[in-house]
Every structure is written in structure tokens, then in C-alpha cells.
Amino acid sequence: MAFQVELVSPEAITYSGEAEMVIARTVEGGDIAFQPGHVPFIGVLAVWSVEVIRPDGDRDVFAVHRGFVQVAGTKISVLSDVSEKSTEIDVSRAEQAKENAEAQLSENSENVEAADALARAELRLQVANA
Amino acid sequence: MAGGKERELRRRIDSVQNTKKITRAMELIAATRVVKAQQRAREARPYAEQITTVIENLAAGGAEIDHPLLRKAEKVTRVGVIVISSDRGLAGPYNSSVIRAAERQVQNARSEGAEYSLIVIGKKARDYFAFRNYKVESFTEGISDNPTYEDARKIAETVAQLFIDNHIDRVELVYTEFLSIGSQKVATRRFLPLESTETIATEGGGDSKNTDSFEFEPSPEAVLESLLPRYVEARLFGALLESAASEHANRQRAMKSATDNAEELIVKLDREMNRARQDAITTEIMEIIGGAEALGDDEQPEDLVPAGAEN
Numbered sequence: 001m002a003f004q005v006e007l008v009s010p011e012a013i014t015y016s017g018e019a020e021m022v023i024a025r026t027v028e029g030g031d032i033a034f035q036p037g038h039v040p041f042i043g044v045l046a047v048w049s050v051e052v053i054r055p056d057g058d059r060d061v062f063a064v065h066r067g068f069v070q071v072a073g074t075k076i077s078v079l080s081d082v083s084e085k086s087t088e089i090d091v092s093r094a095e096q097a098k099e100n101a102e103a104q105l106s107e108n109s110e111n112v113e114a115a116d117a118l119a120r121a122e123l124r125l126q127v128a129n130a
Numbered sequence: 131m132a133g134g135k136e137r138e139l140r141r142r143i144d145s146v147q148n149t150k151k152i153t154r155a156m157e158l159i160a161a162t163r164v165v166k167a168q169q170r171a172r173e174a175r176p177y178a179e180q181i182t183t184v185i186e187n188l189a190a191g192g193a194e195i196d197h198p199l200l201r202k203a204e205k206v207t208r209v210g211v212i213v214i215s216s217d218r219g220l221a222g223p224y225n226s227s228v229i230r231a232a233e234r235q236v237q238n239a240r241s242e243g244a245e246y247s248l249i250v251i252g253k254k255a256r257d258y259f260a261f262r263n264y265k266v267e268s269f270t271e272g273i274s275d276n277p278t279y280e281d282a283r284k285i286a287e288t289v290a291q292l293f294i295d296n297h298i299d300r301v302e303l304v305y306t307e308f309l310s311i312g313s314q315k316v317a318t319r320r321f322l323p324l325e326s327t328e329t330i331a332t333e334g335g336g337d338s339k340n341t342d343s344f345e346f347e348p349s350p351e352a353v354l355e356s357l358l359p360r361y362v363e364a365r366l367f368g369a370l371l372e373s374a375a376s377e378h379a380n381r382q383r384a385m386k387s388a389t390d391n392a393e394e395l396i397v398k399l400d401r402e403m404n405r406a407r408q409d410a411i412t413t414e415i416m417e418i419i420g421g422a423e424a425l426g427d428d429e430q431p432e433d434l435v436p437a438g439a440e441n
Contacts, residue, residue, distance in 0.1 A: 006176075008176050008177045008180055009177060009279075010174055010177045010178075010279040010282075010363070010364055010367055011170070011173060011174055011177075011278075011279055012173040012174070012176075013173070013176050026347045026348070027347075027348055027352070028347070028348040028352075029347040029348060032347070039344075039345055040187070040343070040344040040345065041344060041345045041346075041347070042184055042187060042188070042344050042345070042346050042347075042353055043346070043347035043348075043353070044347070044348065044352060044353055044356050066356075068184060068353070068356075068357065068360075070180070070183070070184055070187070072187075072344075077180050079177060079180050079181060079184070079360075081279055081283070081360070081363075
């Protein structure tokens with residue numbers, strides 16, 4: 001048994017397919033894996049990856065920078081205004097962003113924007129190399 | 131002089147023909163853009179619907195918190211008016227009707243004894259309000275043609291911040307609803323404060339049918355807390371997309387009628403020019419005949435005028 005997965009961005013549905021299992025990480029809640037038949041669930045996603053394990057065993061990994069996950073019946077929706085598929089991430093750009101953010105942080109360790117940028121860049125690299 | 135009139139008409143026909151070429155090109159461009167804009171508006175709908183569905187499920191789960199975006203002021207001292215217009219004209223009544231509706235909101239605010247703050251998107255509305263000495267609180271240009279979510283997020287953030295800081299107590303959103311390619315309508319909607327989650331749930335376009343009780347992580351309140359700003363952004367983004375589609379549809383219609391008018395005018399001028407040319411020829415013939423007759427009987431004028439030429 002599989003269920004329907006949709007990644008929805010404000011501009012369009014970016015991914016739609018079947019899955020056996022979806023692994024995500026919620027704010028404060030830690031990692032959580034959904035399988036068909038999971039109780040209805042709504043969670044706020046952490047800046048982390050969302051893994052979709054397809055019925056044929058392959059995985060699609062996405063870097064999700066913020067958003068929500070909703071599980072209802074046989075459908076999982078991930079709502080996020082910034083999500084990127086692992087194969088579409090520009091690694092050199094992410095590395096550049098990471099260096100910039102680190103440089104900014106070394107000047108001012110309380111720069112919240114730089115800290116966020118660093119977290120995003122690290123997530124991108126981690127997802128791209130997964 | 132007769133030839134002068136003909137030349138003048140020819141020049142006018144040429145100029146109308148050039149205008150027609152431009153309006154025709156604009157019509158075709160608008161026609162392709164309206165299709166694209168319409169598709170973007172359609173593609174953006176699932177997100178807005180799903181966000182509404184989540185709110186519905188939250189409301190069903192009984193989450194009701196004291197979020198600043200839900201604050202209802204006891205006395206409204208300042209009303210924010212967001213108006214979405216375009217940067218470029220030649221779009222028929224598109225800008226003027228949306229601007230008029232926004233001006234009405236400002237007057238409503240004044241008659242309630244409240245101040246107003248204009249949040250203007252698009253050059254046309256800015257020009258109008260600036261010219262009439264309205265105070266424009268915030269102005270964004272270059273996005274109304276093809277808005278991105280990032281644009282919507284920035285504006286929504288600014289507005290939400292003004293609202294949370296108690297600078298404005300109510301926000302009205304004035305934009306153009308895209309009903310179909312042939313029909314667009316100016317709409318004024320309450321933007322902030324948000325209705326209670328129950329109202330969003332009953333009035334929203336979400337598709338939640340199940341009444342199962344949801345699990346929330348970290349908590350219903352925390353979910354709502356981060357959800358409401360997204361909901362505000364998605365609403366503004368939807369309005370921007372619909373306005374963009376409406377702008378292109380209006381421009382297409384305006385340019386189509388301009389092209390049609392140019393065509394009609396060309397036909398009319400063509401006739402006028404032909405008549406002027408015929409008049410000139412007739413006059414010339416008359417002059418020749420008159421001149422020949424004046425020369426006297428011994429000259430035999432019949433030779434100069436072939437039979438039937440006077441007709």
C-alpha cells in the first residue's frame with residue numbers, strides 16, 4: 001500500500017507521486033516517519049530534509065527550508081515556499097553561500113540572518129550529497 | 131488647393147496605419163500573457179487551498195489563540211488600503227476602476243474619523259494618489275506584470291508588521307478579480323485583522339471533509355502561529371496573480387477595440403481621399419474646358435475634349 005505525496009509551493013505543485021514512506025523533521029518534535037495509515041497529523045517543519053521513499057525503493061530527497069506537513073487519510077502534503085530537490089541543488093552556489101555566511105558570522109556572531117543563511121546552505125550541501 | 135487635401139489625407143492614413151500596427155502587436159502580446167498569467171493563478175491555487183485546509187483542521191481541533199494578526203481594535207484610528215494597479219497604461223478601465231474603489235476606501239476611513247495609509251502597488255495608482263496629494267505609505271513597482279511569491283511575501287510582511295505594531299488597525303485590499311477572460315471585477319476585501327479561524331474554515335476554499343482529530347506538532351497553537359503569516363502571504367499573492375491576469379485581459383480588450391477603430395478610420399479616410407482626388411480631377415477638366423471655350427469659336431473646343439469626358 002502506498003500513499004500520495006505532494007510538495008506544494010505557493011507558485012505550483014512541485015512534486016507529486018506515490019510513496020511508501022516519508023521522513024521529515026518537525027520543529028521541537030524531531031524526526032518523524034509517516035507510513036500509510038498514519039493518524040491525521042499536522043506539523044511545522046524544521047529547516048531540514050524531507051525524504052520520500054517511493055514504492056520502487058528509490059528515494060527523492062528535498063531540502064525544505066520552512067513549511068508544514070499535513071497527513072490526512074492516504075495523502076501527505078508538504079506546504080513550503082522554499083523547497084529544492086536534491087538533484088537540482090547548485091552545489092557550488094551553496095558552498096559560496098556557506099562561506100559568505102561563515103565570514104559574516106565570524107565578524108558578528110549574533111547576526112541572525114547570517115546564521116539562517118548558514119543553516120540553509122549547510123542543509124543544501126547535506127541534501128545534495130546524500 | 132485640391133492636391134494639398136489629398137496629400138494631407140494620405141499622411142493621416144499612414145499615421146493611423148502605424149498606430150494600428152502597434153495596437154495590434156500589443157493585443158497579441160497581451161493575449162499570450164493573459165494565458166500565462168491565468169495558468170499561474172491556477173497553479174497557485176493548491177497552496178492557498180491546502181493552507182486553508184490546515185486552518186480548517188486546526189479550527190476543528192479547537193485551536194484558537196490570541197495571535198496579533200487576529201487582533202480586533204476597539205477603535206480604528208488608521209486604516210490601511212492596499213491597492214493593486216499596473217505600471218503601464220493602455221489597459222482600458224483597469225487602473226481607473228481599481229483606483230476609484232481604493233479612493234472610496236480612503237474616504238470611508240475619513241468619514242469614520244480615521245486616518246489612512248496607502249500601500250500602493252503599481253505606478254499608475256502611485257501617480258494618481260501622489261498627484262492628488264494623498265500620502266502614500268509604501269510603494270512597490272515592477273511586479274504587477276508578473277508577480278513572484280517573494281514580492282508578495284515582502285509586501286505582506288511590511289503590512290503585517292504595520293498591523294502588529296498597532297500603526298494600522300484594519301487593512302482593506304483592493305484588487306481586480308479575474309472571473310474569466312471576458313469578465314473581471316474590482317473587489318475590496320478585508321485583509322487584516324484575519325477572521326477567526328472558524329470563519330476562515332467555513333468561508334475558505336479548502337477541501338477538508340474529514341473530521342478526524344489531528345495530531346499537532348509541536349502544538350496546535352505553534353502551528354497556527356507560523357501558519358497565519360503564510361496564509362496572509364498566500365492571500366496577497368493570489369490577489370496579485372489575479373490582478374496581473376486581469377490587467378492583461380483588459381489590455382487585450384482595449385487594444386482589440388483600438389485596432390478595430392483604426393481599421394474603420396482607415397476605410398473612412400480612404401473614401402474621403404478618393405473623393406478628394408476625383409474632385410481634383412473634375413475641377414481640372416472643368417478648368418481646361420472653360421479655358422478652351424474662352425479662347426473663342428475659331429479654336430474648335432470639341433477637339434480638346436473627347437466625347438463623354440465631362441461625365
